[in-house]
Amino acid sequence: MRGRSDVLEPAILGLLHESPMHGYELRKRLNLVLGSFRALSYGSLYPCLKSLVDRGWIVGAESTPLAGHAAHAVTSKRARIVYQLTADGKEHLQQVLSSSGPSSWEDENFDVRFAFFGQTDAETRLRILEGRRTRLTERLETVRQSFARTRERMDEYTLELQRHGLEQVEREVRWLDGLIDNERGVRRARPAGTGQPAVADSPAAATDPVDAARTTEKERG
Numbered sequence: 001m002r003g004r005s006d007v008l009e010p011a012i013l014g015l016l017h018e019s020p021m022h023g024y025e026l027r028k029r030l031n032l033v034l035g036s037f038r039a040l041s042y043g044s045l046y047p048c049l050k051s052l053v054d055r056g057w058i059v060g061a062e063s064t065p066l067a068g069h070a071a072h073a074v075t076s077k078r079a080r081i082v083y084q085l086t087a088d089g090k091e092h093l094q095q096v097l098s099s100s101g102p103s104s105w106e107d108e109n110f111d112v113r114f115a116f117f118g119q120t121d122a123e124t125r126l127r128i129l130e131g132r133r134t135r136l137t138e139r140l141e142t143v144r145q146s147f148a149r150t151r152e153r154m155d156e157y158t159l160e161l162q163r164h165g166l167e168q169v170e171r172e173v174r175w176l177d178g179l180i181d182n183e184r185g186v187r188r189a190r191p192a193g194t195g196q197p198a199v200a201d202s203p204a205a206a207t208d209p210v211d212a213a214r215t216t217e218k219e220r221g
Contacts, residue, residue, distance in 0.1 A: 006109065033111075033115045
């Protein structure tokens with residue numbers, strides 16, 4: 001269960017840093033951040049929210065209904081709780097976003113960290129991207145060696161599954177190459193969380209980082 005919390009907690013804090021939200025809205029946004037193949041249930045969300053409240057990183061308060069919704073609020077079985085970051089929560093989030101150790105390169109953690117790159121400084125972004133690429137390159141070499149040793153003993157379906165796995169990792173490595181090239185090409189990093197475009201040395205770096213990475217991947221073929 002702790003592994004799930006390690007992914008959920010920074011995702012919740014990162015979303016609440018953007019704006020206060022109630023549980024329903026948080027769940028919808030988290031499903032976008034965590035991916036459609038890792039649907040989040042309320043049974044996972046609310047215990048995590050309670051833990052964050054207990055540690056003083058977020059607070060929850062009943063929302064005040066708008067005048068036009070007063071009648072609905074009276075008949076509602078339970079009031080909506082709106083959650084927002086505390087000062088301690090903001091400080092903790094900054095500590096998380098400034099970290100770039102091996103845990104930030106792992107599969108699920110990397111997805112969440114990447115989702116909040118807009119709130120992360122340029123040097124940390126680059127360290128995480130390079131760490132992720134190194135981890136995948138090592139994994140790719142291990143899988144290739146295993147594939148070469150055992151392919152004679154595999155049936156056609158197992159072989160196809162192995163090829164599919166190799167292709168997935170190879171695609172992500174190319175994607176990371178494009179992102180890393182873009183980050184290195186940025187002369188002045190975009191201020192974290194401002195949403196302002198970066199000033200870059202090249203046309204590719206002046207575009208959205210993800211779009212630039214995709215363009216680079218296509219060029220590499």
